[in-house]
Amino acid sequence: MTATTPRPDTSVELRAPYSPARAWAAERLFRLAARRLPVRVRLPGGEVLGRGGPDAPTMTVRRPEFFHRLGVRANIGFGEAYMAGDWTSPDPAAVLTPFAARMARLVPRPLQVLRRFVDAARPAAERNTPEGARANIHRHYNLSNDLFAAFLDESMTYSSAWFRPGDDLHAAQLRKIDGILDYAGVRAGSRVLEIGTGWGALAIRAARRGAHVTTLTISTEQRDLALAQVAEAGVADRVDVRLCDYRDATGRYDAVVSVEMIEAVGEEFWPAYFATLDRLVEPAGRVALQAITLPHDRMLATLRSHNWIHEYVFPGGMLLSVPAIEQQVSAHTGLAITARRSLGEHYARTLRCWRDRFLAADVAAIGFDETFRRLWEFYLAYSEAGFASGYLDVWQLRMARAR
Structure with missing residues (x-):
């Protein structure tokens, strides 16, 4: 049993996009969502977000590139940021579960109309x-x-x-x-x-x-x-x-x-x-x-x-x-x-x-x-x-x- 097909192209996640405006918007939306969740999110400067106590699932944002990826590539960028090590967690499933449970409400309803400008189209x-x-x-x-x-x-x-x-x-x-x-x-x-x-x-x-x-x-x-x-x-x-x-x-x-x-x-x-x-x-x-x-x-x-x-x-x-x-x-x-x-x-x-x-x-x-x-x-x-x-x-x- 051997690998016979090329590996998926993961080089894209190493090249973080740069978009200050989108990163700024993504950070504010992320902060708004994280503050309401039973998690602990540690930001690069040491600030901690979330309603979780000391034993709550923890997500550590290690680099500001996380927000650039999130702003430019949305869902795809969030996953790429994990691949690149821009954010880490001892148990990513535990961190992601409260996000998934509130998927439809993470983005405020008035902003959901902008989804078509952010989400990538199916190839x-x-x-x-x-x-x-x-x-x-x-x-x-x-x-x-x-x-x-x-x-x-x-x-x-x-x-x-x-x-x-x-x-x-x-x-x-x-x-x-x-x-x-x-x-x-x-x-x-x-x-x-x-x-x-x-x-x-x-x-x-x-x-x-x-x-x-x-x-x-x-x-x-x-x-x-x-x-x-x-x-x-x-x-x-x-x-x-x-x-x-x-x-x-x-x-x-x-x-x-x-x-x-x-x-x-x-x-x-x-x-x-x-x-x-x-x-x-x-x-x-x-x-x-x-x-x-x-x-x-x-x-x-x-x-x-x-x-x-x-x-x-x-x-x-x-x-x-x-x-x-x-x-x-x-x-x-x-x-x-x-x-x-x-x-x-x-x-x-x-x-x-x-x-x-x-x-x-x-x-x-x-x-x-x-x-x-x-x-x-x-x-x-x-x-x-x-x-x-x-x-x-x-x-x-x-x-x-x-x-």
Whole structure:
């Protein structure tokens, strides 16, 4: 397992922009937000902001470049500042959680109309056309299988786990997979289509139930490792791993499952994705999805925005809200949502496990530098804060043909 794709360009974060006017405005907005939060923010001159006591989460702004980045690049600049060491924290997720919980109110409402002048626009090159989707996936999943193995559990499952008392991460990941397979009614003899292979854990688990699985990925590195995992598990006769875009899938299946792949589809292609689910499932079959969501008003507010996650981690990514999923199902399928469960609090715990494991790993030995390490630390902490605050959620959804 080796890295076969160029590292993301992190040189931009080392070149701090210089804009005194924007830095001045950003500092005042930041001060206004920080003063109301249960945190402690230490500024370069020694001033401390926030309502937090001595044990509150602490953020240290080490250099004034922080405000220049924030003023010029907003959300993207905030993340770049962490990558560059302009601000630090012993626990960035704990600092970010109260910010995430008040996301819609951090900027005073009269100033929110200026958002379109600050937020970066989504690059046209990141549209999730078949070619664009392959390029976007390549930039994330083809970084290195070794990188993901450094922090995932032994099943190489890269989605929210489902914990019960006494579970370690691996047991919780298997419970999550079983939950999706149960929703889809997967049993011995079932013909299953999985959209989004990951590294093969769900396909292997389904095959061990006696199902016959076709699983689709557009990542070459994921396919290669999934093939090896399937063979090692002794289920190669029941699992077909295909390098195939979901739009090109054919056939009919008793169960169609997809775990945290819809986030890579993009608004433009949501109708095609849901229509594909409808086309591929047998009339008496079931569809089971696991999807990361955000509140509907935030989805609408950020639909055209390009943020730090898009810039450095998930190009082309876009989250739906539960109402948006419901609308897409109603408009583009003959299916109905028949069951659902939220695992948002479990995702916060999953991400904490991943971050602890990532920070304990020697990523330099894999070929990744300190800037990249801080990039991924921030990504995992940023995501954990989203789920811990309730700003983000993740749902398992079961669908069946509407009667």
